Amino acid sequence: MFNNNKYSFLSIARNALNNHENWQKTWNSPEPKKSYDAIIVGGGGHGLTTAYYLAKNHGINNIAVIEKGWIGGGNTGRNTTIIRSNYLWDQSAALYEHALKLWEGMSQELNYNVMFSQRGVLNVAHNLHDVRELKRRWHANRLNDIDCEWLDTKKVKEFCPIINTSPNIRYPVLGATLQRRAGTARHDAVAWGYARGADEMGVDIIQNCEVTGINVKNGNVTGIETTKGTINSNKIGIAAAGHTSVIANMAGIKLPLESKPLQALVSEPVKPVIDTVVMSNTIHAYISQSDKGELVIGAGTDGYTSYTQRGGFNIVEDTLMAIVELFPIFSRMKMLRHWGGIVDICPDASPIISKTHINGLYFNCGWGTGGFKATPGSGWVFAHTIANDQAHELNAPFTINRFSSGELVDEHGAAAVAH
Amino acid sequence: MFLINCPYCGERDQAEFSCGGEAHIARPKNPPELSDDQWAEYLFLRKNEKGIHYERWNHEYGCRQWFNLARNTSTDEILAVYKMGKAPPKLKANIPATPSGEPSIGSGNLSTSKKDRF
Numbered sequence: 001m002f003n004n005n006k007y008s009f010l011s012i013a014r015n016a017l018n019n020h021e022n023w024q025k026t027w028n029s030p031e032p033k034k035s036y037d038a039i040i041v042g043g044g045g046h047g048l049t050t051a052y053y054l055a056k057n058h059g060i061n062n063i064a065v066i067e068k069g070w071i072g073g074g075n076t077g078r079n080t081t082i083i084r085s086n087y088l089w090d091q092s093a094a095l096y097e098h099a100l101k102l103w104e105g106m107s108q109e110l111n112y113n114v115m116f117s118q119r120g121v122l123n124v125a126h127n128l129h130d131v132r133e134l135k136r137r138w139h140a141n142r143l144n145d146i147d148c149e150w151l152d153t154k155k156v157k158e159f160c161p162i163i164n165t166s167p168n169i170r171y172p173v174l175g176a177t178l179q180r181r182a183g184t185a186r187h188d189a190v191a192w193g194y195a196r197g198a199d200e201m202g203v204d205i206i207q208n209c210e211v212t213g214i215n216v217k218n219g220n221v222t223g224i225e226t227t228k229g230t231i232n233s234n235k236i237g238i239a240a241a242g243h244t245s246v247i248a249n250m251a252g253i254k255l256p257l258e259s260k261p262l263q264a265l266v267s268e269p270v271k272p273v274i275d276t277v278v279m280s281n282t283i284h285a286y287i288s289q290s291d292k293g294e295l296v297i298g299a300g301t302d303g304y305t306s307y308t309q310r311g312g313f314n315i316v317e318d319t320l321m322a323i324v325e326l327f328p329i330f331s332r333m334k335m336l337r338h339w340g341g342i343v344d345i346c347p348d349a350s351p352i353i354s355k356t357h358i359n360g361l362y363f364n365c366g367w368g369t370g371g372f373k374a375t376p377g378s379g380w381v382f383a384h385t386i387a388n389d390q391a392h393e394l395n396a397p398f399t400i401n402r403f404s405s406g407e408l409v410d411e412h413g414a415a416a417v418a419h
Numbered sequence: 420m421f422l423i424n425c426p427y428c429g430e431r432d433q434a435e436f437s438c439g440g441e442a443h444i445a446r447p448k449n450p451p452e453l454s455d456d457q458w459a460e461y462l463f464l465r466k467n468e469k470g471i472h473y474e475r476w477n478h479e480y481g482c483r484q485w486f487n488l489a490r491n492t493s494t495d496e497i498l499a500v501y502k503m504g505k506a507p508p509k510l511k512a513n514i515p516a517t518p519s520g521e522p523s524i525g526s527g528n529l530s531t532s533k534k535d536r537f
Contacts, residue, residue: 255465256465257467
């Protein structure tokens with residue numbers, strides 16, 4: 001029988017004959033069952049990929065993904081969609097590169113167009129320290145078999161002609177690293193695609209259901225309390241981004257996280273003007289252009305703990321000052337929309353993907369300002385951790401215990417501001 | 420964005436201040452005896468409270484004095500300002516009934532059930 005859920009040219013033609021009235025729902029919205037083999041708390045990209053790979057790689061299909069809002073309404077739909085793997089340390093480079101390789105095959109695998117566009121990412125240097133730091137990262141990337149190039153000022157201008165390379169601006173462009181395989185993707189399509197893929201394999205995606213408690217008995221997790229009642233499982237993975245500390249608190253666990261607002265904004269749509277991603281750590285700004293034509297601009301975090309999904313105007317102002325200096329052509333652009341998301345930041349700017357001292361309770365958090373790029377890789381290793389009760393080799397360095405042992409993975413240089 | 424009532428200068432824009440993170444974390448008195456876990460607790464673990472958060476602020480672009488704030492992190496409402504060295508005031512705030520039961524002046528991240536809102 002014709003599978004109406006498989007998207008193809010043929011299915012478009014076939015559905016056109018029925019005035020497109022017979023398309024299936026992308027995923028179902030079941031009521032929660034009494035118990036599951038595993039529960040994932042958080043229906044963002046990381047939670048959905050975790051469920052997807054638990055089903056696909058580990059044969060665990062009896063899973064619920066619990067989402068307090070709606071799919072694609074959290075940080076997955078709020079980030080600036082930048083994907084890259086040019087991290088400094090071996091541990092992070094391996095993790096993010098694994099994710100990037102999954103991005104490269106994602107649309108085919110999911111039969112869902114996530115509009116992954118490898119348009120290249122420039123990390124711009126504005127002073128001698130930046131030049132040294134970025135060249136160090138360039139060499140480190142090359143040693144880890146990650147594509148990276150160093151462009152001097154002239155080459156930066158050739159690659160991105162609208163950038164202001166005048167030596168007389170406050171933060172002149174002294175060069176940049178370029179990762180050509182890096183780029184952007186349509187962020188909500190990623191959530192939808194993985195939700196659809198997980199749903200097809202039997203995962204229950206439960207939206208508008210909020211976790212209100214975690215049940216622990218004799219050091220073993222037994223289930224969760226939700227606004228839709230008690231759901232039992234002896235494996236619970238938390239992928240709750242900015243609200244991770246709130247969930248952890250329910251289980252009496254204190255984490256090294258601080259939740260802060262991170263703001264972004266988009267301009268009115270214009271014709272194609274910038275065909276790459278430009279990021280700068282020093283002046284706290286990053287910019288790309290969406291397929292709709294909007295300039296997508298991201299800022300640094302606000303400097304205080306907050307769960308309000310909005311931040312201070314001074315942050316927006318600082319970011320736009322930097323953007324306008326680098327791109328005077330944008331000085332009269334009107335900004336259309338502006339929002340904030342709550343990001344959970346670890347002291348070393350690296351994530352935690354780890355077991356806890358409670359059996360069956362796992363955390364995937366601390367992605368801070370840059371979790372989107374890791375979405376498939378994060379789910380891949382978190383699924384492995386949950387299925388085997390043991391870390392995958394890629395996330396073995398990213399335990400909670402590293403804050404006691406001192407084996408931190410300090411990625412402030414690669415992750416502090418720019419994502 | 421919010422206004423902060425500096426105990427030395429009066430009400431100023433939040434952009435003039437910088438936040439020094441969670442307050443009332445005392446440096447351990449017996450460093451050589453501490454275990455690695457106890458050091459981690461002191462150095463890295465934070466309450467990261469959604470609700471009343473006691474925190475340090477510095478009037479960086481003003482008098483450069485440090486002081487403490489009690490702020491509801493689910494609304495950014497400031498509940499108390501008090502000087503360094505003072506004990507944290509006991510406060511009651513409209514804390515969300517459920518983790519995402521946002522108050523109307525909070526975020527767009529609305530609660531799933533009407534009765535949880537206020």
